[in-house]
Amino acid sequence: MTTTMTKPAVAGVRREPPGRISPQRTMRHGLTLAWRNVAQLRHSPEKLLDTTLMPIVFLLLFLYVFGGAVAGSTHSYLQQLLPGLVAQMAMFATMGLGTALNEDIHRGVFDRFRSLPIARSAPLIGSVLGDTVRFIIVMVVLVGFGSILGFRFHTDPLSVLGAFALAYVFYLAVCWVSVLVGLVAPSPETVQGLAFLWVMPLTFGSSILMPNTSTMPGWLEAWAKVNPVSHLAEAVRALTVGGPVGNHVWYTLAWAAGIVLVTFPLAMRMYSRRA
Amino acid sequence: MSYVIQAEGLQKRFGDTKALDGVDIAARRGTVLGVLGPNGAGKTTAVRVLATLLKPDAGRAEVCGYDVRKDAVRVRAMIGLTGQYASVDEELTGSENLRMIARLLDFGRAEARSRAVELLERFRLTDAGGRAVKTYSGGMRRRLDLAASLINRPEVIFLDEPTTGLDPRARNEVWETVREVVADGATVLLTTQYLEEADALADRIAVFDHGRVIAEGTSDDLKAQIGRQTLAVRAADAARAGQLAAIVGELAGERPEVQEPTGLVTVPVSDAAMLSALVRRLDDAGIEAAELALRMPSLDEVFLTLTGHLAEETRSENLVAEGSLA
Ligand SMILES: Nc1ncnc2c1ncn2[C@@H]1O[C@H](COP(=O)(O)OP(=O)(O)O)[C@@H](O)[C@H]1O
Ligand SMILES: [Mg+2]
Numbered sequence: 001m002t003t004t005m006t007k008p009a010v011a012g013v014r015r016e017p018p019g020r021i022s023p024q025r026t027m028r029h030g031l032t033l034a035w036r037n038v039a040q041l042r043h044s045p046e047k048l049l050d051t052t053l054m055p056i057v058f059l060l061l062f063l064y065v066f067g068g069a070v071a072g073s074t075h076s077y078l079q080q081l082l083p084g085l086v087a088q089m090a091m092f093a094t095m096g097l098g099t100a101l102n103e104d105i106h107r108g109v110f111d112r113f114r115s116l117p118i119a120r121s122a123p124l125i126g127s128v129l130g131d132t133v134r135f136i137i138v139m140v141v142l143v144g145f146g147s148i149l150g151f152r153f154h155t156d157p158l159s160v161l162g163a164f165a166l167a168y169v170f171y172l173a174v175c176w177v178s179v180l181v182g183l184v185a186p187s188p189e190t191v192q193g194l195a196f197l198w199v200m201p202l203t204f205g206s207s208i209l210m211p212n213t214s215t216m217p218g219w220l221e222a223w224a225k226v227n228p229v230s231h232l233a234e235a236v237r238a239l240t241v242g243g244p245v246g247n248h249v250w251y252t253l254a255w256a257a258g259i260v261l262v263t264f265p266l267a268m269r270m271y272s273r274r275a
Numbered sequence: 276m277s278y279v280i281q282a283e284g285l286q287k288r289f290g291d292t293k294a295l296d297g298v299d300i301a302a303r304r305g306t307v308l309g310v311l312g313p314n315g316a317g318k319t320t321a322v323r324v325l326a327t328l329l330k331p332d333a334g335r336a337e338v339c340g341y342d343v344r345k346d347a348v349r350v351r352a353m354i355g356l357t358g359q360y361a362s363v364d365e366e367l368t369g370s371e372n373l374r375m376i377a378r379l380l381d382f383g384r385a386e387a388r389s390r391a392v393e394l395l396e397r398f399r400l401t402d403a404g405g406r407a408v409k410t411y412s413g414g415m416r417r418r419l420d421l422a423a424s425l426i427n428r429p430e431v432i433f434l435d436e437p438t439t440g441l442d443p444r445a446r447n448e449v450w451e452t453v454r455e456v457v458a459d460g461a462t463v464l465l466t467t468q469y470l471e472e473a474d475a476l477a478d479r480i481a482v483f484d485h486g487r488v489i490a491e492g493t494s495d496d497l498k499a500q501i502g503r504q505t506l507a508v509r510a511a512d513a514a515r516a517g518q519l520a521a522i523v524g525e526l527a528g529e530r531p532e533v534q535e536p537t538g539l540v541t542v543p544v545s546d547a548a549m550l551s552a553l554v555r556r557l558d559d560a561g562i563e564a565a566e567l568a569l570r571m572p573s574l575d576e577v578f579l580t581l582t583g584h585l586a587e588e589t590r591s592e593n594l595v596a597e598g599s600l601a
Contacts, residue, residue, distance in 0.1 A: 032379055117349075
């Protein structure tokens with residue numbers, strides 16, 4: 001019979017499987033699992049409703065509440081606000097990840113992943129990469145709706161691309177904080193509650209809404225100056241509407257690296273421990 | 276190496292609960308090991324340790340010769356696991372689920388697709404393959420879960436209560452699948468609360484209670500371990516049941532039970548020679564026997580003798596508890 005020749009798993013004949021998973025295979029498995037997240041969204045696009053509406057709501061709200069007071073006119077404020085919202089949205093877009101991860105773990109899908117010969121990190125990497133869809137939608141809606149309101153880029157396309165690449169790098173780093181919270185929290189609801197606790201101070205204790213932080217009390221101004229979200233906002237401002245970039249790009253990258261260095265190993269440890 | 280699953284002295288604690296309290300089990304290649312026990316006996320914990328999802332506190336376990344602690348990645352390459360609770364992605368379609376897992380097992384895109392088609396067909400899910408799993412019935416979900424654990428034709432398959440909550444037809448399908456994969460050379464460790472299931476499928480049975488193996492052997496071994504058989508006799512004329520019971524009681528030296536309204540008289544016996552003595556006495560008394568048999572004790576009786584409590588009792592209690600959770 002010819003079929004017996006191609007049958008791979010004959011008892012005792014099977015090749016010894018590799019004892020470690022190479023980084024390339026881990027990346028490939030991560031991409032497969034990212035595909036899973038995308039496929040889920042394709043089946044229930046309503047899950048993206050909040051992601052789609054969020055930039056519109058925030059843009060309108062901040063523009064018309066603060067526009068007059070901060071910059072004298074809504075039109076000139078829009079040029080400062082939108083880059084700030086790029087930073088804010090990069091933060092907000094990570095919030096759903098922890099909740100989804102926590103649900104996954106409770107549903108037992110992760111047990112299956114853990115019983116497969118793939119790296120422990122692959123499902124987490126897959127979740128983070130798969131969530132990129134959210135980042136893209138948020139940014140496209142933000143810029144699209146901003147343009148309707150009158151926002152214009154004032155720099156070259158390469159700088160604009162650089163700005164969004166920087167926001168994406170920072171977003172990927174912050175995703176690991178969300179992953180960590182998703183792994184530690186006992187239930188999806190807790191993840192949501194915790195998310196507000198860490199996202200809000202980071203986002204609003206910054207220069208995203210007003211580039212001039214000198215009117216803040218001393219302690220808050222000090223925080224706003226070191227806050228990575230401020231650095232990201234300033235970098236994006238400079239790269240999209242002009243002005244000196246300074247060290248903001250480097251500060252942002254350093255923060256991103258620092259966040260990953262701390263949260264990734266912690267997340268991996270929590271994940272392995274969680275039975 | 277003839278043992279593909281081998282565990283010695285496994286211990287696992289959760290707080291004050293000793294989920295595993297020194298478990299030794301072993302399964303030979305190409306056989307079914309049935310792990311039988313009531314809810315909370317430690318079955319799931321044992322499966323999770325062997326499938327590398329949980330690290331034991333003490334003890335040693337090997338699957339296909341690989342240590343579950345030190346060589347977990349290799350163990351994972353050899354096993355398929357169907358957990359007690361469905362571990363398929365509700366949001367994806369059946370076909371997407373299978374393809375995803377095939378890709379994670381390093382199948383190429385086309386290979387993954389054809390394997391998914393093949394398994395969907397084998398588990399009668401071809402029509403449902405394009406639908407989201409959340410629209411599946413319990414039985415369909417189980418079948419998909421089972422299909423997912425067979426994708427890379429694993430050497431060892433762990434099935435944790437694969438038929439709990441299934442209707443008899445779905446249960447029979449799972450049984451058929453188990454027999455098929457074993458015929459293909461796989462080794463199966465199957466946990467169950469159903470004595471009938473262990474009896475029907477398992478080559479050897481390990482009876483779990485409170486994190487320990489309280490008995491191990493073939494179904495017949497277990498029955499023999501209890502020792503005593505049951506004599507069952509029924510008179511053709513039901514009116515003579517009382518007289519029959521008196522004779523049986525005298526011979527057995529023990530008061531027999533008389534079932535109403537059938538008039539079936541049963542008594543435990545230790546000496547099979549009693550059967551011929553009984554036949555002679557019935558002749559003398561002119562009682563015609565409509566039924567006369569020496570029966571092995573049922574596995575329920577085995578469990579009762581081994582643990583001092585009925586498996587069935589525990590099960591129905593737990594069903595109530597689970598029902599109120601849902
Ligand atoms: N993750 C856990 N945390 C705390 N207790 C657990 C955990 N898993 C199992 N147990 C306890 O360990 C015992 C054995 O559980 P389990 O292995 O699930 O039994 P079975 O599968 O035979 O029903 C039970 O008393 C259960 O409550
Ligand atoms: Mg169980």
